Amino acid sequence: MWFTLFEIAKMGGCRETVKLSSTQLANRLGISQQTASRRLQELEREGLITREMTPKAQYIRVNGKGMDELLRVYLGLKEVFEEKPRHLRISGEVFSGMGEGKYYVSIEGYMKRFEEKLGFTPYPGTLNLRLRTYQDMQARRMLKAYPGIVIEEFEEGGRTFGRVKCFKAIVEGTEGSVLLINRTHYGEDVIEVIAPVYLREALSLKDGDVVTVDVVLES
Known part of the structure; x- marks a missing residue:
């Protein structure tokens, strides 16, 4: 087919x-x-x-x-x-979200799992990047086909929280991770990034700035 x-x-x-x-x-x-x-x-x-x-x-x-x-x-x-690629580069434009990332990253169940699987305690919030080119959106689609580091669905406080696929990444020289979230209001043209630091402040970013993320495909 x-x-x-x-x-x-x-x-x-x-x-x-x-x-x-x-x-x-x-x-x-x-x-x-x-x-x-x-x-x-x-x-x-x-x-x-x-x-x-x-x-x-x-x-x-x-x-x-x-x-x-x-x-x-x-x-x-x-x-x-071919030899399996080790990295994938994605660029996107910084934009302000609705605070959804801050809420979810702060949930104890996610925070604990991020620490265990990614090796760092994330700053409570995500850097939102909107993809502008066909090539970057294709690269995001490719990530869905790679295994990544998976945080399975779990329950906490009577609520069910969805599955998240993570990829370790370098964001303009800073350690972080790209998240592919099952339950999100964003479309296929957005990636969310977490890091142990507040990326906007650490990298002096503002809305509209273009950021390149080097995604590690092998955990």
């Missing part, structure tokens, strides 16, 4: 909606029109593409879940043909 998804991506279907008939797809894949139509239906049913049907054409785009699947295959192939 991933190869059909890959063919749609090659036509630009990751960046924009593309006009694509079952016959066109069949010709590109060297299969029958009926098989091509069935594969599109399967991709849609699996939630890997969005498809809009009109009387004259159909319009298709690879969605977020589809992108994640392609990246999973891509990283698997890289492990076969």
Whole structure:
């Protein structure tokens, strides 16, 4: 199934909606029109593409879940043909959040687990970075496919707190960690960073500044 998804991506279907008939797809894949139509239906049913049907054409785009699947295959192939990368660089623009990060990092259950798994006591708050380029957003998607350092869901005070995947990182020369949080109000264009120091103060940052994070892929 991933190869059909890959063919749609090659036509630009990751960046924009593309006009694509079952016959066109069949010709590109060297299969029958009926098989091509069935594969599109399967991709849609699996939630890997969005498809809009009109009387004259159909319009298709690879969605977020589809992108994640392609990246999973891509990283698997890289492990076969290349040496596994040790680092990944992501740049983003500093912006003020809603205080959500400060609240969650201060929770005893998270704080204790961060100390155990990351080796430092985090400052109670996160540095929020909004990703501006397609390359940086793709890099963030790639992080989802790597194992990282996982803090599993737990209960505290009658509440359930969600799973967090962490990656050790260097933020402009300062030790820290990138967090991929399951339960967050932010979209795929944002990463949150914690550190043992108040990063805004330590790095003299203000909203709008661009920060580069060197993410360590091997724990």
